[in-house]
Amino acid sequence: MSSKTVVIGSRESRLAVIQSEMVRDYIEKNNEGLKAELLTMKTTGDIILDRTLDKVGGKGLFVKELDRALLDGRSQLSVHSLKDMPMEVPEELPLLAFSKREDPRDALVLPEGATELDKTKPIGCSSLRRTLQLGELFPEMECKSVRGNVQTRLGKLDRGEYSALVLAAAGLKRLGLTHRISRYFEPEEMLPAAGQGILTVQGRKGKDYSYLDGYGDADSTCAALAERSFVRVLDGGCSSPVAAHAVVDRDRIVLTGLYYEEETGAYKKGSLEGTRAEAEELGVRLARKLREECRAESMTAGGQETDRAYGKGKVWLVGAGPGDIGLFTLKGMETLKNAQVVVYDSLVGQGVLSQIPAGVRLINVGKRASHHIMPQEQINQVLVDEAKKGYRVVRLKGGDPFLFGRGGEELELLTKEGIPYEVVPGVTSSLAVPAYNGIPVTHRDFCSSLHIITGHKKQGEAYDIDFEALVRTKGTLVFLMGVTALADICNSLLRAGMPGEMPAAILQKGTTAGQKRIVATVSTLEEEVKRQGIETPAIIVVGQVCSLADTFGWYEKLPLAGYKVLVTRPRETVSTMSQKLRLMGAEVLELPAIKTAPLKDQSALFSAFGQLDSYDWLAFTSPIGVNVFFEEMKKAGTDVRKLGGAKIAAIGKGTKKALEERGLFVDLMPEVFDGESLGRVLCEVCSGNEKILLPRAKIGGKEIIQELEKKPGLLICDVPTYDTFYEKQEMINEKKAFESGEINCAVFTSASTVKGFAEAVEGLDYTKVTAACIGKQTKAAADAYGMKTFMAKQATIDSVVDLVVNLKNNR
Numbered sequence: 001m002s003s004k005t006v007v008i009g010s011r012e013s014r015l016a017v018i019q020s021e022m023v024r025d026y027i028e029k030n031n032e033g034l035k036a037e038l039l040t041m042k043t044t045g046d047i048i049l050d051r052t053l054d055k056v057g058g059k060g061l062f063v064k065e066l067d068r069a070l071l072d073g074r075s076q077l078s079v080h081s082l083k084d085m086p087m088e089v090p091e092e093l094p095l096l097a098f099s100k101r102e103d104p105r106d107a108l109v110l111p112e113g114a115t116e117l118d119k120t121k122p123i124g125c126s127s128l129r130r131t132l133q134l135g136e137l138f139p140e141m142e143c144k145s146v147r148g149n150v151q152t153r154l155g156k157l158d159r160g161e162y163s164a165l166v167l168a169a170a171g172l173k174r175l176g177l178t179h180r181i182s183r184y185f186e187p188e189e190m191l192p193a194a195g196q197g198i199l200t201v202q203g204r205k206g207k208d209y210s211y212l213d214g215y216g217d218a219d220s221t222c223a224a225l226a227e228r229s230f231v232r233v234l235d236g237g238c239s240s241p242v243a244a245h246a247v248v249d250r251d252r253i254v255l256t257g258l259y260y261e262e263e264t265g266a267y268k269k270g271s272l273e274g275t276r277a278e279a280e281e282l283g284v285r286l287a288r289k290l291r292e293e294c295r296a297e298s299m300t301a302g303g304q305e306t307d308r309a310y311g312k313g314k315v316w317l318v319g320a321g322p323g324d325i326g327l328f329t330l331k332g333m334e335t336l337k338n339a340q341v342v343v344y345d346s347l348v349g350q351g352v353l354s355q356i357p358a359g360v361r362l363i364n365v366g367k368r369a370s371h372h373i374m375p376q377e378q379i380n381q382v383l384v385d386e387a388k389k390g391y392r393v394v395r396l397k398g399g400d401p402f403l404f405g406r407g408g409e410e411l412e413l414l415t416k417e418g419i420p421y422e423v424v425p426g427v428t429s430s431l432a433v434p435a436y437n438g439i440p441v442t443h444r445d446f447c448s449s450l451h452i453i454t455g456h457k458k459q460g461e462a463y464d465i466d467f468e469a470l471v472r473t474k475g476t477l478v479f480l481m482g483v484t485a486l487a488d489i490c491n492s493l494l495r496a497g498m499p500g501e502m503p504a505a506i507l508q509k510g511t512t513a514g515q516k517r518i519v520a521t522v523s524t525l526e527e528e529v530k531r532q533g534i535e536t537p538a539i540i541v542v543g544q545v546c547s548l549a550d551t552f553g554w555y556e557k558l559p560l561a562g563y564k565v566l567v568t569r570p571r572e573t574v575s576t577m578s579q580k581l582r583l584m585g586a587e588v589l590e591l592p593a594i595k596t597a598p599l600k601d602q603s604a605l606f607s608a609f610g611q612l613d614s615y616d617w618l619a620f621t622s623p624i625g626v627n628v629f630f631e632e633m634k635k636a637g638t639d640v641r642k643l644g645g646a647k648i649a650a651i652g653k654g655t656k657k658a659l660e661e662r663g664l665f666v667d668l669m670p671e672v673f674d675g676e677s678l679g680r681v682l683c684e685v686c687s688g689n690e691k692i693l694l695p696r697a698k699i700g701g702k703e704i705i706q707e708l709e710k711k712p713g714l715l716i717c718d719v720p721t722y723d724t725f726y727e728k729q730e731m732i733n734e735k736k737a738f739e740s741g742e743i744n745c746a747v748f749t750s751a752s753t754v755k756g757f758a759e760a761v762e763g764l765d766y767t768k769v770t771a772a773c774i775g776k777q778t779k780a781a782a783d784a785y786g787m788k789t790f791m792a793k794q795a796t797i798d799s800v801v802d803l804v805v806n807l808k809n810n811r
Helices: 014-030 064-072 128-137 150-158 169-174 218-233 276-300 330-337 376-388 407-416 429-436 467-473 483-495 525-532 544-552 571-583 603-609 623-635 640-645 653-660 675-685 703-708 734-739 751-760 776-783 797-809
Strands: 004-011 034-041 077-081 095-098 106-109 123-125 143-145 164-168 181-185 199-202 243-249 252-260 267-275 314-319 341-344 361-364 392-397 421-424 450-454 476-480 503-508 516-521 538-542 564-567 587-590 594-598 617-620 647-650 691-697 715-726 745-748 770-773 788-791
Touching (some): 004 014, 014 034, 014 150, 034 064, 064 077, 064 199, 095 218, 123 128, 123 150, 128 143, 164 169, 218 243, 218 252, 218 276, 252 276, 314 330, 314 407, 330 392, 330 421, 341 376, 376 392, 392 407, 407 421, 429 476, 429 538, 450 467, 467 483, 483 503, 483 525, 503 544, 594 623, 603 623, 603 691, 603 715, 617 623, 617 653, 617 675, 623 691, 623 715, 647 653, 691 703, 703 715, 745 751, 745 776, 745 797, 751 776, 770 776, 788 797
Parallel strands (some): 004 034, 123 143, 123 164, 314 421, 341 361, 450 476, 564 587, 617 647, 617 691, 691 715, 745 770, 770 788
Antiparallel strands (some): 077 199, 095 199, 106 181, 243 252, 252 267, 476 538, 503 516, 503 538, 594 715
8 A cells, every 4th residue: 555644533532542543553553654643623522511411412422523524534534432423323434343342341430549439429420321220239329420531530539529430441441540440340230331342443435444454353343233233223322221232252142231211210131142143133132122021011010110310219008918928919929029129017927028039128117016126207208218219119018008007107208209109908917817717707697897906005095995886886806916905905895894705816926837826705815815825916806706716717727737838949940839838838938048040151052052963862950951951042043853863851850841841751750850860760771872961050969970970981961051049138037037946847959959048047056957858969968067857758849748747747
């Protein structure tokens, strides 16, 4: 090429100049005799610094002046951060090449010398995308806009205007400021802007740009096409909270995106995988998928999604029922699953508390008689404050929120402050607890009315209740929160003319394993309670219907009534076990000790998909393994008909069922459902030259491999497809519950759930744990901790339930 000079248009900021110099240096190094020089200029985005990007036009804010220089012929190239580029570029000014990607992550920068966040000051960031995601990571922190180049922003930070900044790691590294980075946000925590970390070179259509040959990076180009097509479909720009990040590995690309629905404030993340050739189509598909899912969820939740960025929060008053999770309403559960903040009290059953999703912020306000963690006025204000931050707030109350639950007081302040709200009624203990004790609160032979009265009164003050009027009704009387005032209630009724022989009952912890009743008369109930003892919460029932309790009592006749069981199966499979135990009368506490997730790197599995016709056996060791295998198979675009030549083995009935749901019937299943037995029966049917694919957990039991290795000639392909993680929760004190005997036994369905339980309950005296184990490997893991272990006859859910019944009968 003949000697000439290429003029490169650049913004004036130090970072923009460095990035343009990188392109200049490439051109001069790879084109002998060719010179390049920079033409720097201020853009609109550099001039307007007193408003957020979304309020000053957003798209094209940093490129208009550079475009004009190209069109006027004052420059031949422009260099941009791809994340600053509008999704639609003029046809006459095409993007010519994409650089090798620098670190795409966002980074947290603290003031010089600081080691932790100052929560009294805001976090500075320049986009709604970051604000939205920071609200999830630091819900207690305020986010505030910060504008200007990197050095300007750092100056504001170091002067104490902000507690921290969130900046693109790529820019900091290019500026030599890596030492200022306090922590990186992985894409799983905070999705970056589309194109972040990539530089793009823009030129004029029809010009000769052969001097850029070799500059473009194939992986970056693929990622850029996918990310920008995702954002383009959703009409997002550099100031939009829409985000996208692609990972390219050989011929595969995994695209993750964040979609934000401005009308509802709802947002959703998701991923799709495909080939390089599908990059742009992948972005289109993912955008449409997330938009549809987000809108569907918003409709399902009745428009419950909120917009943290704009502070449009909402409160739901939800009745949790009397304790048995089976009495928690469907709408209540649906609302709880969509919560971001849960404000709960002591009367909410543990079964309901265990259903609160991970990541939800919890505020315990107590609310048991004489044991209030927080006064009611403060609770009211908490609801207002959290809603004003833009959160979906669930106020979770025992029973029904309006039946002596002070829900009306909470709504008064919410109404005054203009906070939207809904009320989800709950099953009240005044009806459910008598029913679980065989007491029909109305009966045509005994009464024609029901009266629910608060038994709570201030110490030293007389009741403001017309007991004579209550006695005259001859109806059933239910007193809530009246245990400490039992003597006053009974004496007041007697003085009002109620016969001393009128049946009366006190019902403890109704609908739970702690259920207990004492039936006597109005004149003898106090004495019987002193003799037998009672715990709170409890309700008092007075009326002829109490005489039916022993005749109609049904709950105590169930095989597992009065037995509390901790279920530790993985979160994805916990409900079947719990449902069967509850049908037998047990109070079940679902606290999954582990959760599972498909591996992000499925290259080994994809390699196996490419040679499916070479396998003689596919051996599955869990329902989760089956589901992950076929979901990944779909992502890889592998036709299920390629499985035709292989036989299928399953470790047990649950895995067999998962395969049958996909239209596949197993050829082999051991009588004993564990890895050792599956390995043994496979060896028995194999001649020694077979190839076996074993897709399973990353940390799987070694027993099946040990058995298979006993057969010479077998080619074993042990492919990890999913990982297991231990879960901890702060809602329920399992240590205290086991050591006090409140929980009667724990159910373990794998060695990993035993380890997860032990990891989550530190300091527990494991000799206090009665462990119902599904098989010998699980039992061995529990034995290692010193638990009192018992093993089911078969490795099935039904057999474990039978074991729990036997444990209860023999205690």
